[in-house]
Amino acid sequence: MILAFLGSGALLAGLVLAAFSALLSFWAGYAENGVMIQVGRRAFYATAAMILVAGVLLETALLTHDFSLAYVAEHSDLSTPIALVAAAFYGGQEGSLLYWTLILGILGSASLLASARIGLRLAAYSAGIMAAILTFFLVVLVLVASPFDVLQITPPDGLGLNPVLRDGGMLIHPPVVLAGFASFAIPFSFAAAALLAGRSDAAWIAHTRRFALVAWGLQSAGLVLGMWWAYHVLGWGGYWGWDPVENVAFMPWLATTAYLHSSQVQERRGRLRGWNFGLVMLAFLLVVFGTFIVRSGIVPSVHTFAVSAIGPWFFGFLGVCLLFSVGLLAFRAGDLKSHAEPAPAVSREGAFTLQNLLLIGVIVVVFWGTMLPLVSGMLGQQRVVGPTYYERAAGPLFAALLALMAAGPLVPWRHAGAPLWRSLRWPAGAFAFLLAALLVAGVRSLPALLGLSLALAVAATVVYEYARAAGRWRLAGGGWSRALALVMRRRRHYGAYLAHLGLAMLVLGLAASHFWQQEKDVTLLPGEQVAVAGYTLTYAGVQNRELADHSELVAAMSLGGQSLEPARATYAGLGGQSLTHVAISSSPIADVYVVLAGTNGDGSASFRIFVNPLVSWIWAGGAIIILGVLLGNAGERRVGVAPVAARVRSPVGAS
Amino acid sequence: MTLVVATLLLFFAGPFVLWPLIRTPDEGEDEAGR
Numbered sequence: 001m002i003l004a005f006l007g008s009g010a011l012l013a014g015l016v017l018a019a020f021s022a023l024l025s026f027w028a029g030y031a032e033n034g035v036m037i038q039v040g041r042r043a044f045y046a047t048a049a050m051i052l053v054a055g056v057l058l059e060t061a062l063l064t065h066d067f068s069l070a071y072v073a074e075h076s077d078l079s080t081p082i083a084l085v086a087a088a089f090y091g092g093q094e095g096s097l098l099y100w101t102l103i104l105g106i107l108g109s110a111s112l113l114a115s116a117r118i119g120l121r122l123a124a125y126s127a128g129i130m131a132a133i134l135t136f137f138l139v140v141l142v143l144v145a146s147p148f149d150v151l152q153i154t155p156p157d158g159l160g161l162n163p164v165l166r167d168g169g170m171l172i173h174p175p176v177v178l179a180g181f182a183s184f185a186i187p188f189s190f191a192a193a194a195l196l197a198g199r200s201d202a203a204w205i206a207h208t209r210r211f212a213l214v215a216w217g218l219q220s221a222g223l224v225l226g227m228w229w230a231y232h233v234l235g236w237g238g239y240w241g242w243d244p245v246e247n248v249a250f251m252p253w254l255a256t257t258a259y260l261h262s263s264q265v266q267e268r269r270g271r272l273r274g275w276n277f278g279l280v281m282l283a284f285l286l287v288v289f290g291t292f293i294v295r296s297g298i299v300p301s302v303h304t305f306a307v308s309a310i311g312p313w314f315f316g317f318l319g320v321c322l323l324f325s326v327g328l329l330a331f332r333a334g335d336l337k338s339h340a341e342p343a344p345a346v347s348r349e350g351a352f353t354l355q356n357l358l359l360i361g362v363i364v365v366v367f368w369g370t371m372l373p374l375v376s377g378m379l380g381q382q383r384v385v386g387p388t389y390y391e392r393a394a395g396p397l398f399a400a401l402l403a404l405m406a407a408g409p410l411v412p413w414r415h416a417g418a419p420l421w422r423s424l425r426w427p428a429g430a431f432a433f434l435l436a437a438l439l440v441a442g443v444r445s446l447p448a449l450l451g452l453s454l455a456l457a458v459a460a461t462v463v464y465e466y467a468r469a470a471g472r473w474r475l476a477g478g479g480w481s482r483a484l485a486l487v488m489r490r491r492r493h494y495g496a497y498l499a500h501l502g503l504a505m506l507v508l509g510l511a512a513s514h515f516w517q518q519e520k521d522v523t524l525l526p527g528e529q530v531a532v533a534g535y536t537l538t539y540a541g542v543q544n545r546e547l548a549d550h551s552e553l554v555a556a557m558s559l560g561g562q563s564l565e566p567a568r569a570t571y572a573g574l575g576g577q578s579l580t581h582v583a584i585s586s587s588p589i590a591d592v593y594v595v596l597a598g599t600n601g602d603g604s605a606s607f608r609i610f611v612n613p614l615v616s617w618i619w620a621g622g623a624i625i626i627l628g629v630l631l632g633n634a635g636e637r638r639v640g641v642a643p644v645a646a647r648v649r650s651p652v653g654a655s
Numbered sequence: 656m657t658l659v660v661a662t663l664l665l666f667f668a669g670p671f672v673l674w675p676l677i678r679t680p681d682e683g684e685d686e687a688g689r
Contacts, residue, residue, distance in 0.1 A: 009660020016665060017672070038675040046668040053664075 001068045007057040007148035011098075014050030015138035017043045022131035029124025029197070037124040041112055044131050048105030051138075055102045058147050059089055068154040071095060071147040077160035079549035087170045088161050093295065093310070094147035096178060101137040103182035108134070111186045111211055118207055125193035133185050136317050145310050163571050163579045166549070169229030177222030177249060181287050183215035184252055187259075188284035191277050195328045200273050200335045205263045210633055212256060212263075212280070217629035219253045224506075224622030235580040235595045237519065237610035239618070240510075242390045247370045248290025251363050255283035258359040265349045268413060274329065274336035275356070281325040286363075288318045293370070344415055351408035358401050365393040395447055402454035402507065405500055406431070406461050423464065430460030451511035458504040462497045469494070487631075495632025499625045506621030512614035521597070523606040533611035535559060535592050542599050552581065555596045555605040559585050566596035566607065591615045 021043035028036030058071070062085050067073040075088040075095065090099040108130040115123055141147070161170075187208040194204035226246065227239035240246060259279040265272045296311025329336075344350060369385045376383040406427040411420055435453040443449055473486050487494050522530045524539035531537075540556040540563075554567040564583035571577045585592040590613045597606040670677065 005656040005660055008657045010664060012657055012661035013664035013668070016661065017668065035675045039672060042672045042674065046672050049668070050664060 001066075001150060003057050003061045003066055004069055004148040004150045007054050007061070008142070008146060010050045010054040010057065011138060011142050011146070011148070014047045014054065015135065015142050017047040017050060018131050018134040018138050021047060022128050022135055025124045025128030025131060029121045029128060032120050034120060037120060037127070040124060040131070041127050044105075044112060044127050044134075045109050047131065047134055047138075048102075048109045051098070051102045051105045051134075054148075055089070055098060058095060058098060059086060062086060062088055065158070067156070067158050068150055069147070070149045070151050073151060073155055073158040075158070075161055077158040077549075080160055080166065081548065083171060084161055084166055087165075087174075090174050090178060091161055091165050091170065092147075094141070094145045094149075096174070097137060097141055097145055097310075098147050099175070100178050100182045101134060101141060103179045104130070104134060104137070104185055107179075107183050107186055107211070107214070108189075111190070111208075114210075115190075115207055118203065119197070119199065121197035122190070122193050122199055122204065125196045126190045129189040129192050130185065133189070136313075140310055140313050144313055160549070160571070163550070163569070163577050164233060167229070167233050169225070169233060173222065173225040173229045176218055176225055180215060180218035180222045181249075181252075181291065183211065183218055184256070184284045184287045186211040187215065187256075187280045191280040192325065192328060195277060195332045198332070198335065200277075200332065202263075202267050202270075205266060205276065208280075209260075209263065212259060213629055213633050215283075216253065216256045216260060217626060217633070219249065219256070220625050220629070221622065223249055223253060224619065224625075228619055228622075231615070232582060232584065235582045237517065237593055237595070237608070237612065239615075242366075242369065242385075242387050244370045245290075245294050247366045248286070248293050251290065251366055252283040252286040254359050254363050254366075255279055255286060258356040259283065261352045262356050265352050269349055271349060272353070274333065277329060277332075277336065279356075281329070282363075285318070285321055285325060288314065288321055292318050346411065346420075347415055348408065348411050348413045351404055351411050355401060355404050355408065358397050358404070361397045362394050362401075365390065365397070369393075391447070399447075399450045399454060402451070402458055405503070406454060406457035409461055409465060409497070409500070426464040427457035427461045431457040445515060448511060448515040451515075452508060455504045455507040455511065458507070459501055462501040462504070465497055466494075492632050495628045495630070498628030498631055500628075502621045502624030502626075502628055504621070505617050505624060509614045509617030509619075509621060513612045513618070516613045518611045520609050521606070522609065523600070523604050525602070525604045530607075530609065532592070532609050533590070535590075535611060537564070537592070537594070537609065539605060539607075542603065542605055553596075553599060555599060555607070557583070557594055557607075559592055564592070564594050566594045568596055568598075586616050588616055589613065 021040050024036055024043065025040035027033075028040055058069075060066075061069050061072050062076055063082070065072070065076070065078060065085075071092060071094050072088075075092045076085045080088075088095065090096040112123075112127055112130070115126065190204050190208040190211075194200065223246075226249070230241070231239035256279075259276060262272050262279060263276050266276050292311065292314035295314060369389055373382050373384050407424060410423045410427070431453045434456045435449055438449055438452060469486060469490075473483055476482055476486075518533040520530065520532045524530060526539055526541040529536055529538045536559070538558045540558055542553060542555045545552045545554055545567075550569045550571045552567040552569050554565050557564040557566065562585055564585055565581075566583040567581040569579045569581055571579070580595055583594045590611050593610040593612055595608040595610075597608055599605045
């Protein structure tokens with residue numbers, strides 16, 4: 001009970017501090033009052049501290065099973081393993097909002113600490129916008145969805161976490177994807193602050209690039225982890241279902257992917273200034289839109305939280321953010337016109353522009369696929385689109401994007417000449433080689449031929465670039481220290497290529513498992529065998545196991561020397577809810593994926609068996625993308641920032 | 656009770672938040688922007 005008062009008190013204090021920080025920062029920025037800007041920033045840090053206190057209190061309540069709190073009683077129980085009880089922090093609506101607010105407070109504070117010398121107005125307005133966003137979240141946490149609401153009667157035990165969430169994936173996927181969502185607010189705040197302050201130069205890009213890359217990296221990891229979790233838990237043999245919640249996490253990722261490329265055009269050539277502001281704002285607006293979709297329950301999805309009162313609040317917030325962003329861009333439209341000479345079509349900037357348009361095209365396809373049930377429902381008859389719509393509409397755009405990924409890194413800035421055509425031999429050769437090999441192997445599906453061959457071409461371009469770097473390294477005399485210096489000098493470049501390589505691997509895995517998945521439904525008696533795609537499985541028999549919070553009916557299978565144990569789990573404490581536990585034998589070539597469909601009185605069991613080629617390449621590709629982000633982010637060099645003395649009239653706080 | 660806790664927390668946060676207004680100019684020169 002005491003934890004509830006302390007927690008709600010901390011949230012209320014945080015709300016007061018956030019609102020104070022927002023109002024003071026805007027005023028102090030307008031008045032260019034360095035001392036008050038500092039006070040505004042400190043109020044932001046104090047807000048983050050209050051949210052941290054609230055977070056620690058909620059976690060304490062969960063770990064001490066304080067069922068006087070409604071949130072603890074609804075999302076945990078005495079039998080759930082302790083790690084999952086801790087993870088219930090973000091397992092429900094209120095807790096996940098608190099987690100999101102906490103991440104925004106921490107990352108926002110880090111970004112403000114790192115931006116101490118970017119100019120008075122830019123510093124003040126960015127703090128003001130972040131504090132305003134925090135204020136909104138804290139208003140929701142205090143008034144509508146408090147994790148510290150107290151039950152009138154304290155129950156002896158809680159209801160427990162949803163069985164689907166009782167998995168190791170719960171410990172990594174939600175915190176990463178929620179942190180990704182929260183982190184998009186930081187580039188948005190700095191972009192909007194730059195517009196408010198009338199600073200349309202590349203300084204804000206140089207400052208926020210790291211945070212944009214962090215947001216992109218977190219979202220990449222969140223998406224891949226989500227695919228991995230869906231694949232291991234849901235038991236339908238796939239990992240991506242074009243579910244609205246997957247879509248709304250994918251769209252900000254696409255917008256930020258576009259921004260990470262187009263921002264280079266502004267840094268190098270001074271072009272696309274308005275476009276870059278627009279992309280960063282779009283990414284954040286898509287996050288707010290996604291949050292509204294997920295948390296209001298207006299679109300049917302497997303992920304949505306229970307329908308709650310916070311939908312209208314997020315709808316209002318989305319409206320305010322949209323009006324603010326569009327109004328700001330319109331207000332500064334005159335300053336955002338580029339004075340640089342137009343770029344020729346065949347140039348790096350031309351490739352980035354085309355890539356941006358294709359990514360926007362994918363966003364449009366995904367957006368309308370997600371919104372169709374809502375819009376058609378309003379018009380009378382609700383319609384839902386399936387994976388076929390996305391594959392047909394976005395497939396050609398993805399193919400063109402892969403082709404650009406293969407050719408684009410080899411195209412020089414400003415203009416292309418004969419060396420370009422020579423270097424293009426490598427990706428073109430890889431493409432032609434795999435295309436011919438697949439045709440000879442009898443593959444006739446155009447999407448499969450293009451997807452796999454283009455992914456190999458992307459990988460060939462990366463290998464070619466790394467080979468060129470290795471050549472330079474050998475000419476310079478070789479040695480480990482020189483190799484490290486070479487990589488670190490161009491880490492942004494090599495980090496990006498590593499991410500490209502990871503994406504190529506991921507696409508190879510996606511394409512192979514999508515086009516060549518094999519599936520078989522069988523019912524077997526103990527000792528009987530089944531063969532799927534060359535893999536022979538033998539059914540051993542069924543047994544019952546009692547575990548701490550559930551019982552399992554395990555139907556053991558053997559595959560070579562390996563034992564696979566697909567099972568059905570039943571949670572007696574949750575009204576007998578049952579859940580399938582998939583058994584997967586993974587190798588770099590293919591996964592054998594066994595789902596127990598049911599058991600019969602004669603000892604026989606029914607299975608659905610999938611053989612999914614190259615699925616492990618998806619997870620490996622995801623890990624390589626993250627390595628690329630880490631390398632690209634290691635010790636960032638500032639680009640396009642004028643010397644501090646030239647930009648800052650007086651250091652913040654010196655007045 | 657919630658209001659009392661919030662007030663106490665704000666009271667304790669006060670010196671940290673308002674420090675730029677409290678300190679003397681000499682003390683603050685090193686702290687630009689923090």
